[in-house]
Amino acid sequence: MSPSLPRYRSADWDEPVVLELGRPGRRGIYAPQVEDDVAADVDALLPPGVRRTTPPALPELSEFEVQRHYNHLSQMTLGMMGINLFGTCTMKYNPRVNERVVARPELAEVHPQQDPSTLQGILEIVHAFEGILQELSGMDRFVFQPGGGADAAYTHACITRAYHASRGELARRTEVITTIQTHPCSPATAAAAGFDVVTLPLGPDGYPTLESLKAAVSDRTAALMVGNPDDMGVYNPEMKEWVRIVHEAGGLCFYDHANFNGVMSRIRARELGFDACMYMLHKTFAGPKGGGGPAVGAYGCQPELVPFLPRPLVDLHDGVYGLDEGDERSIGRVREYWGNVPVVVKAYSWVRALGAEGIRQAADLSVIANNYMETRLLQIRGVSKSHPHLTQHRLEMTRYSLEQVHADTGIDVHDIQNRMVDFGVDAPWLAHEPWLIPEPITPEAGETWSKEDIDTWIDVLAEVVREAYEDPETVRTAPHNHAIAQVQAGGVDDPERWATTWRAHVRKRASA
Ligand SMILES: Cc1ncc(COP(=O)(O)O)c(C=O)c1O
Structure with a gap:
């Protein structure tokens, strides 16, 4: 070693x-x-x-x-404690100072049911942060109620329903178009809201062709729900034309901006023509991720969709902040009150600390870090990237394939994950389903990690791949340096054995 x-x-x-x-x-x-x-x-x-x-x-x-x-x-614990290059949606360091900010009694000891006249400070922060997202996206209004990215996608699916219903077109507009490499939350939430999902396959340039979009769009199209760049790091440069085609057919366009980190302050959803977009405050804006608990999917839209937004919105009239409850056109609440306000405050603290220049620098750094990483990772034996024929630089992430390592050694990406944690770094994220390339891994450095940390992480992967070729048994039986060995997942399929509460565990243990 x-x-x-x-x-x-x-x-x-x-x-x-x-x-x-x-x-x-x-x-x-x-x-x-x-x-x-x-x-x-x-x-x-x-x-x-x-x-x-x-x-x-x-x-x-x-x-x-x-x-x-x-x-x-x-x-x-097995993860989120070491160097963590967790891709497909930026997981960045959560600055400690933000915890101190939200712990201040003016923020921590108020309740959303207080009279708004006693909540002016916190309402001002929510309003000011909305202004920053308006600037970054060009959207008209933002709501912070959705409890994560998938929840913001669901909000959009419900708004799509309400919008077309208000125009008497819902019975006809039954289809939501998405792409095979868009995050699964877009098709899933469209289906949950009652739409049929049309999924476009990839074309030779790493994204679906314009022809496939044109063939899918019709007067049944309710919306397009896409991410760009996708989580393989491929940017679709034809997106403006996509939006135009969908608009021409009367559909709405939603931008899953989970991969905003590499394009912050360089791309605005409005300039591409989108009707709505989503940012993840718990990822791009340095809030804590926390497994969907303390998350916020900030959902923004153009004026024609504002009446349908979940309420309340925070407004400023004559120097006084208040809550706009909207009217019966609102889709209703998707979460309690104004959402997870401490995370909004943390995101506000983060953007104010960086300033406009700092945000742009963070985006640029994340792209540079990714391309540095790509150069080194592709030198490791058996590592290739998705769509190797695409020579332009990827943005903030690249998807790699360890197909060759698997073919040569029998070691798969799960074995590699298990062995990497033996070195005290976090295992890489693989890919969302469906896997479009075999044996995928998707590390993403963002702007958070130092060059030394990135190098260490790459050195660990290189070492594990070397072991795969020279001592595969060590990799196949990992982890060895953890309190937790390989999880035998069999019990997860057996309702007689698994228990999600303490009481169920005690009952099942007694009868075992
Ligand atoms: C591109 C993309 N969109 C949406 C989501 C869903 O976000 P959340 O986990 O906050 O629901 C993710 C998370 O993995 C993502 O990568």
Whole structure:
């Protein structure tokens, strides 16, 4: 092993689940006695049918025990802790300072049901951030309610339905057109909203041909839902013409801008003619990803779609911020209140820290980092890229294929993922389904990682590929340096064995 590669071994605690820890009566926090003037007879407030008769069986632990437990678990995690070049939608570092900003009591201790006159500061931030996205996209209004990128795509599918219904055309406009390399959330949400999905295959240039689009578009077309560049890193330069063709047929055009990072401040959805677009604040704008929990898919649209937006929107009249609840044309809420406002504040903090110049620089850096990475990765034995005949530079990501490594050694991309984590770096993301090229991996550096970190990650991949050729058994049986060995996924298919709650686990363990 090269001396420059990281040496790593994870901690391996014999850690019970939290429900098995603690002792009755142990406490982490003692709540103060309720003051007389706010005390209430809680029992009288609750109907007898919903009152508990026995206390909940919760673990009782001291603060330190809780902290130690979660520290132990974090030391055994398999990912998101090392150098993390996770592609197809930029996963970037979440600056700590933003956590301090949102923890300020003016932001953390307010509630959206307060009177807006007492929420002027936070409304100002939401309004100002909307202004920044308007500038970046050219769209007229933005809403932050969708709880992620897929939720913003769903918002668009519902708005498409409402828009065509308002024109008496919904019965006829039953089809949403997408492309095989657009993220699966576009076809999935179009189908969930009741549309038939027409998926265009790739042409020789790495994106569907104009002819295939023309053949698919008709007076049944309700919308086009696409991403560009796609998550293979290929940019479709004919997109303006695509939008024109779909508009001519009366359809709406939605831009999944999840791959905005490499084109920030260089491409505006409006200039390409789109009616709506989506940005991911939990990815491109440095908010935490958190598995879809604290996410925000910012959905923006042109004036003709604004009446259909989920409400409320934040407005400014005569120097006072207020909430515009819209009218019956709104599709209704897709999430509670104004969405996950702390993530909006973090995104605002991030763009204000960078400024207009900084955002452009971040986009450029992410493209340079990707192309640096591409040059080095393609020198590794058995590594090729998708559509190798396309010579123009990819933007912020490139999809690679380890097909040759697999053919030569029998080692597949899952084995490679499992072995890479042995070096303390995060495994690469492969590709969304369907895989368009065999044995794919999609690393993306963004602007976050230093050249040294990128080099380390590439060195690890090169080492694992070398092992695949020279010592495949080590790769096939990885990970070796983790508390968690290969997951035997068999139990996941067996409803008698899997348990999604503690109670189900205890019941199934007892009967096993
Ligand atoms: C291009 C693209 N669009 C949409 C999504 C969906 O985003 P989210 O995970 O926030 O729902 C992703 C996430 O992988 C993506 O890569």
